[in-house]
Amino acid sequence: MLSFKEIKHDLPAGIVVFLVAVPLCLGIAMASGAPLFSGIIAGIVGGIVVTLISGSQLGVSGPAAGLAVIVLNAIQDLGNFEVFLAAVVLAGVIQLALGFLKAGDIGYYFPTSVIKGMLAGIGVIIILKQIPHAFGYDENFQGNMHFLEPQGGTTFSEIFKAINYITPAAVIISVLSLFILIFWEQVLAKKSRVFQLIQGPLVVVLMGIALNVVFANFFPQITLRDNHLVVLPEADSIGGFFGLFTTPDFSGIFSYKVLFLAGTLAVVASLETLLCLEATDKLDPYKRISPANRELKAQGVGNIVSGLIGGLPLTQVIVRSSANIQSGGRTKLSAFIHGLLILICVMAIPNVLNMIPLASLAAILLMVGYKLAKPALFKSMYRSGMMQFLPFVVTIIAIVFTDLLTGIGIGMAVAIFFILKNSYSVSHFMHKEKSANGGELYHMVLAEEVTFLNKGNILRTLRKVPEGAELVIDYTNSAIVDHDVKELIEDFKETAHTKNIKLTIHKIDQEEAKVHTPL
Template identity: 75%
Template structure:
């Protein structure tokens, strides 16, 4: 349900997300080798259709940079954008089925350290990618998250290249914008409520437009080129606007290429959505929990609608979602407002949007990136211990040096190794019973869950039990013991005889243990 009571917070947040989303939609469409308007369509569908169905209060959906390479290769491989759209529709249907099959629970199995690493990694990427735009060097598309560029360069080489293409006007606009955003956030918002309603990002966008108009009319050496502004396709009439929509071609929908592409888009888009959903809930100041299965249904419907009218595949996107949260968004109304604004502006006033300098938007996104990757977060994770810090920092570095999904995969691998290592350590506890008078007595207590991974560690401990002692192996607290470990204990009975160890095994009392039905209660 849309809550109009929060419109005083959601309206300014929606405007900020709208300003950030438009160039991202265009940039991702350009990188995907698709018509520019296809990115706008995906932004509109993500903002309106997905928002109305989704249970996420602060998530914002739209075209995702993580799918850009897949889309580019698919369009080239299929040889037809219309055929590609049929794969997007089919991918949406698969996501819809995944939602009804309750596949959304997959997102709950990602450790908090990896999710926080994802947020910080995205924050670092935003800063690194937006610095060239702040300098006026706009060779990379907005929304780019890949380390290696098609030109053969990298994120870091593009930073150095930016120094060779510095535009004074862009530097001036981005510098002033950053100063205003910081002053607005740190000082003005604490002085009066009016500065909480009127968002700093909106002010810097208006300032950027005004400054560039002044430059163009009085200081041409500072004026920005058209490529340094938002470049939204402009239709000359309503008929021209309608013609920018494209219908899918279903003639090859059951061929292997289209089916495989649909499955790939569905899996990648679903995984990215679930990760962003989890991350958005972490950022939510009210700590609301979004229904993951309902989100898959919403994304499925969104992709079916987007594909039917010529749009790119979409996901929930962390850049837009975090911008929404940091701008004071409270409910899904802010995401809906952002979608409606995109629709209204491309239909009515696209020329105004094309006056927005990318350097103004760069300043906004740099602040968003900093808030996602604050040094205090790194320090807090370090103080949490290496079990938390190592997966976190590896995820950050991997995302910066690869891309979002690859980086998360590497972070997950480190987290799993950590889990297995800790599980290996805490499988059992051997101690000497000091109350024993005659012979030394040892007790070995096994953990609640014992897997085959614990076999080696338990074997090493049993070998260390000295001769001529009493040993009790307590299994009464173990809900599950792997057959391999049980076999190991049975084999140890023979070893105990040869070492004169008086062995007793304490099993769980099945007469007092709760039944499965009671345990569920």
């Protein structure tokens, strides 16, 4: 249910997310090789349909950059956008089933260091990707999150290329926009509640439109045109607007290509949603926990609806969600407002939206990126120790140089390495004391859970027991002792006499009684 108690915070946040979402929807549709309006449809469905069903208070859904390559290849492979839409509907059905099967719990198994690394990595990517737009070099589409550019080159080569194509008007707008955003947040918002209700990003967008109008009238040689502005499809009538929607072709829905594509979309979209859901909860100032299985169901319904009316597949998106949080959103009303605004403005005033300079939006996203990757976060993670810091940094670097899911996978591999290393190290506790006859008595107590991963560490310790010593191996308090470890101990028992070691094993037998087995 939507709550209007926080509307004074949710309304301005919803406006900001709407302004950020529109060019992202268009950019992702362009990158996907799909009709531009399909991105807008996904944004509307994500904002309205998914929000109404979702239990996430701050998550915002829409077309995802992470699916753009899959969608592009799928449309080319199928040769028909309408058949592709059928796969989107089927992917939604699969997601809905995953939600009922409680598959959403998988999101809880990602370590905090990787999730925080994902957020910081997205922040760095946003900054790097928006620098060219701030300079006025808008060849790269909004929403691209991959290191390798579709037209060739990399994220860094695009930045260097942008320096050679600086557009004065865009630089003026982006610099003034950044100044306004910083001054608004650091000074004005602290002085009066009026400046808290009227968000800086909205002022920045209006200022960008006004400045470009001034340029057009007095400095036409530097006026921003064409791809320097938001470009929305414009319908000349209500009938023309509804004509922009597309229905799916279900004739080939049971073909191998469509079934395989639907499964791929469902798995990738679900994983990206769960990761973004976890990350959004980390950013939530109220630390609310969103129900993951309900989110999968919401995304499933959203993809069914989106596919039925001609939209791209959608997920929960961290760029929009973080923009929502940074703009002061409190409840899911802000996400609903953003979806409603997309619908109303696309129907009523697309020509006004098409006056928004991309440089204004670049400034807004630069601030969002900075807040996600603040230096204070790096310092905090460093103080947490290498076990937290290394997966965090590796995740950031991997995301910047690959893409979101690949980067998270690499970060997870590093985190799992540390988990295995710790598991290897904490297999047992060994202490030495004097025995009754004055010799050395070694007491090895096994951990509560001992797996085959601990075998090497235990073997190394046993080899260090000197000749003629007494050794007690105790696993009476161990809930699980792997067969490999038991076999290792039995092998040591067979050879202990060769080093004149007196061995005693304390364990629990089948009757739950302690058995002492001296040699």
